[in-house]
Amino acid sequence: MGYMSNEDKALDNKSSATVLIVVGGIGILADLIYIFLNPFDSPSSNRLLTGGVMLALFIFFVITGIFAVKKYKQLRISVEKEYEARYKIETYFENNITADDIDESAKGFEDEGEIYYARYNFIKDKVMTLIEDMEKPDDVFIENLIDELYSDYFENHSREYTDDKL
Numbered sequence: 001m002g003y004m005s006n007e008d009k010a011l012d013n014k015s016s017a018t019v020l021i022v023v024g025g026i027g028i029l030a031d032l033i034y035i036f037l038n039p040f041d042s043p044s045s046n047r048l049l050t051g052g053v054m055l056a057l058f059i060f061f062v063i064t065g066i067f068a069v070k071k072y073k074q075l076r077i078s079v080e081k082e083y084e085a086r087y088k089i090e091t092y093f094e095n096n097i098t099a100d101d102i103d104e105s106a107k108g109f110e111d112e113g114e115i116y117y118a119r120y121n122f123i124k125d126k127v128m129t130l131i132e133d134m135e136k137p138d139d140v141f142i143e144n145l146i147d148e149l150y151s152d153y154f155e156n157h158s159r160e161y162t163d164d165k166l
Contacts, residue, residue: 007082014069018065027061028055093152101122102122123153
């Protein structure tokens with residue numbers, strides 16, 4: 001599935017909550033009409049059994065929607081922390097770090113894998129230093145951000161570097 005940011009999770013929970021509450025509410029109303037007004041002229045035992053089961057299902061939808069709203073509110077707080085961390089880290093890298101600075105950490109390595117890990121560890125060390133004074137975002141967010149920073153710096157550079165060695 002891959003990385004899913006807290007923002008994506010929050011939006012997913014918000015849309016799920018909306019659908020569950022709306023469908024559950026409409027279902028409850030329709031079910032109450034079915035039980036009490038009997039528009040299909042069903043026998044009362046059949047109507048009460050079917051209506052009762054459906055009512056329980058639609059109540060479950062509404063309750064699940066309420067839990068999704070609560071989760072959405074929790075995730076919104078995490079989204080703000082991610083935005084703050086991302087802004088601080090990306091701004092620092094844009095203003096203070098060049099691809100040459102990162103490449104300095106890979107000097108002496110010949111293997112492409114070793115070069116990658118040296119660069120990656122340089123970026124990771126800088127990121128970890130920058131987030132020391134803030135509430136630490138979750139590890140998956142940090143790893144994804146490091147991957148994005150690496151790609152920003154070396155998406156085209158690694159091919160040029162490899163071509164130079166040939």
